[in-house]
Amino acid sequence: MTTTTTSRLDAVLLASMPVLFVALWSTGFIGAKFGLPHAEPFTFLFVRFVLTLALLFPLVKLLGSGWPQGNALRAHIAVSGLLVHGAYLGGVFYSISLGMPAGLAALLVGLQPLLTATLAGPLLGERITPIQWLGLALGLAGIALVLGSKLDPGTSLFQGFGLGALACVLVALAGITLGTLYQKRFCTGMPLLSGTAVQYLAAGVLLGLGALLFEDRHIEWTPTFILTLAWLVLVLSIAAILLLMALIRRGEASRVASLFYLVPPVTALQAWWLFDERLPLAALIGMAVTIVGVVMAARGQARG
Template identity: 35%
Template sequence: MPSFHTLVPWLFLGFWSAGYAVAKVGLEYTTPLNLLAFRFAGAVVALTPLVFMLRLTWPAWTSVKALMGTGLFLQVGHFGSVYIGLKLGASAGIMALFAASQPVLIILAGALFRREMPSFKLWLGLAMGLAGAGWVIGIQMDGQTGYLLGALMGFLAVVGLSIGQVIEKQRKLNVHPIMGTWIQYLFAAAVSVPVAFAIEGFHWSTQPAFIVALGYLVVGNSVIGIMLMFSMVRRGSLAQVSAIMFLVPAVGALLAWPIAGEVVPWVAVPGMALAMLGALWTRRVTAQPQA
């Protein structure tokens, strides 16, 4: 019988891939920054009882600052860009597709943190990923400017995700994962709630579909998914997370059909394959984990 740690990458893949389509459903009833604020506020509420029940101690200020940086890039930057991109018209599938570029960006970000110049082969891997994404965007855009802008937000989202993961790994924080995640969400909520209500006003819905979608984003993505990801990051290298990410486009596209009613046209499949090939190329030419 496989151990829990063996199942973690596959559990993460399922929870993470479904998040794009579920967010698309939630955005039918609210605005992107409101959804972001509700998600982080809900995550704080969900984790607070655990923090007190386990009597977790507040970490040192240096660790808190690093967690705030991770919260800014990985939480606010990544998910904020995803939700804005989806609202602008990008599909859940294209948002998942950009996740295939994450293995390359992880290695590039890690190299930049170490002040090293990434190799030509790594840049080539990124170019292949972006070319594949460009293919799919061109097929699905159909003259819609909003779709292109939304797709660009998808790229910014994966940049934020990559930087956040590198910060998490490089700092080597000696913080309980629940406490670390709770501090990130506390900071993310403190930033997103006032910004969302100031810019968009308050947009809440009592529709069952919205409540279910928000519940999944809070529990499935924000609590279970994020903690599974941090578990992989802290137990091994970023390469483990990056390796599983190349499967997100395929799984995300499959789940977007029953959840959000999105169907990927066959003519877009070569672009998806090229994007995932770019990620696999990067994994192949990288003999040792670089982050």
């Protein structure tokens, strides 16, 4: 194989890696939909984190990734883990367990880049640009269209779910937004792989307590649940993290961030195909408006 051919293959591989990462990441919502009929949300996530840590700890040693240095940094990483993995995943899984469609959950928490860009002003001293405010307005208008399209006067609130599910996904949105800001402010020296292990450990303790206090902790070990759990552990919690490490090492983190905007529509497409989750025309328009708002807010931050 010639040097030119090898270079072209490397370029194609590099270009496809961000797309592959987002495609894998979007299946997390689908995994929740598949697994939650067989286990309660906190119990499901606790088992997932235990299995993930059982693989991550040897991987950290094998790859020679150093552990976070200093108790202060480790404590900050643990707090970010409670927010980014504990509150975020706990809220998403609980909202889906209460009947919220996976595509809608993905759209609502997909507001995270928009809120992060907006809150970075008062919390981190970053200037909020006019395009960010316009993005925020568009994002909120899009969400109103999506939720308004699902209003059903014949039910308690929305078709298939109520205020409890909406509250849970808002907790998830707050967790991932505040966790991102906290990590940016206090965890700049965090090694990605070992730092992620510390985050999973902290979140696992939190969700384990939640399962102990609020759930029966019964699991139906069906083939569907086992395959779903294996996918979430091996593909999302391990492979996606390693892929992210490779992208950051190659200087492609910004491309990954921009492609995150595609997670809600990709998830909605998967949910339509697998679970027949249908969105009316107004909801589809609202989703498009929301994504445009998120992209505008994030680009406004980058240029500000």
